Amino acid sequence: MDNLSSxxxxxxxxxxxxxxxxxxxxxxxxxxxxxxxxxIGDRTQAKDLAQEVFIRVxxxxxxxxxEAKFTTWIYRITANLCFNELKxxxxxxxxxxxxxxxxxxxxxxxDFPDSSPSPEDLxxxxxxxxxxxxxxxxxPDNQRMALILKxxxxxxxxxxxxxxxxxxxxxESLLFRAKRTLQEKLKNYEK
Amino acid sequence: xxxxNVQKKLxxxxxxxxxxxxxxxxxNHLLSCRACREQYAELERVWQTMGGLEExxxxxxxxxxxxxxIKEPREQRLFPSLQWVPRLLPAPxxxxxxxxxxxxxxxxxxxxxxxxxIFLLHYEQTSETVLNSMRVFDPAPPGTLAEGYFRMVxxxxxxxx
Numbered sequence: 211m212d213n214l215s216s217x218x219x220x221x222x223x224x225x226x227x228x229x230x231x232x233x234x235x236x237x238x239x240x241x242x243x244x245x246x247x248x249x250i251g252d253r254t255q256a257k258d259l260a261q262e263v264f265i266r267v268x269x270x271x272x273x274x275x276x277e278a279k280f281t282t283w284i285y286r287i288t289a290n291l292c293f294n295e296l297k298x299x300x301x302x303x304x305x306x307x308x309x310x311x312x313x314x315x316x317x318x319x320x321d322f323p324d325s326s327p328s329p330e331d332l333x334x335x336x337x338x339x340x341x342x343x344x345x346x347x348x349x350p351d352n353q354r355m356a357l358i359l360k361x362x363x364x365x366x367x368x369x370x371x372x373x374x375x376x377x378x379x380x381x382e383s384l385l386f387r388a389k390r391t392l393q394e395k396l397k398n399y400e401k
Numbered sequence: 402x403x404x405x406n407v408q409k410k411l412x413x414x415x416x417x418x419x420x421x422x423x424x425x426x427x428x429n430h431l432l433s434c435r436a437c438r439e440q441y442a443e444l445e446r447v448w449q450t451m452g453g454l455e456e457x458x459x460x461x462x463x464x465x466x467x468x469x470x471i472k473e474p475r476e477q478r479l480f481p482s483l484q485w486v487p488r489l490l491p492a493p494x495x496x497x498x499x500x501x502x503x504x505x506x507x508x509x510x511x512x513x514x515x516x517x518x519i520f521l522l523h524y525e526q527t528s529e530t531v532l533n534s535m536r537v538f539d540p541a542p543p544g545t546l547a548e549g550y551f552r553m554v555x556x557x558x559x560x561x562x
Binding site for chain 1: 409443444448454455458464
């Protein structure tokens with residue numbers, strides 16, 4: 211069953227096949243999780259959102275029509291969830307005075323791995339990753355999503371356009387501006 | 402191709418998204434123009450630096466947690482998000498809700514007090530009391546300074562006759 215395409219697995223999931231769903235999750239979990247993580251910048255939130263993506267996939271299995279590539283479709287669900295999450299996080303931030311608990315930051319401290327060969331390497335890798343993540347988080351949502359999809363998932367402009375829901379020329383412009391901004395922000399921080 | 406045009410296309414050139422002819426034109430320009438070549442090299446360096454962003458890996462129980470969430474009753478899944486509702490509501494909506502609740506409560510309690518006669522809010526309205534109460538619309542209602550002045554003037558007029 212591992213040889214089946216994601217579209218074929220979706221057809222089996224629609225019939226209620228749990229094993230197919232497990233294969234599908236295992237196949238796409240890392241890419242979905244990392245897309246969310248790079249976009250949001252928070253590990254715990256990324257895990258919850260990535261799981262929500264697969265819940266949506268499960269729920270949509272019966273109505274799913276393989277018109278586009280499966281990855282484009284699942285990335286579209288992921289991108290929409292990410293955009294909505296950020297919108298609601300910003301709303302929460304605006305009306306924070308209505309909150310009765312004490313967690314002040316929406317995104318809080320960014321999470322970074324603590325398993326690296328040496329403490330020095332760990333520190334450098336952490337610092338580099340933090341710097342890149344900070345630069346990414348400062349980009350407008352659409353630019354950030356386009357850039358992540360290009361840099362880390364190597365999607366074509368046409369696929370990115372389908373995921374974000376804009377034209378190919380808009381993607382070209384988003385990436386042009388995102389790269390230019392990053393060039394400024396990471397000028398003194400290259401390998 | 403001019404430098405300005407090339408620099409606009411460098412991003413798409415890097416992503417191999419230009420038409421083959423344009424891709425070739427930019428490549429030829431880069432071979433001959435040092436300034437554009439340096440700019441492209443800078444773009445490439447940033448692209449490489451971006452690779453330093455860490456990749457995370459899902460927990461071993463990632464799939465199990467999804468299945469558990471799917472099997473959870475919908476109300477339970479929704480409950481945590483409902484806790485955010487008061488925090489998400491914009492301030493004007495909350496003020497409006499409080500105002501409406503206040504008016505409705507006030508009206509309700511007012512009616513109860515009026516019906517129960519506790520503060521003698523309910524009294525029989527005779528034609529006299531109705532007439533007296535209507536006098537508040539007079540130019541000089543009873544008991545006011547204006548009424549006293551009018552009385553004094555009319556007394557003087559009557560006296561002079």
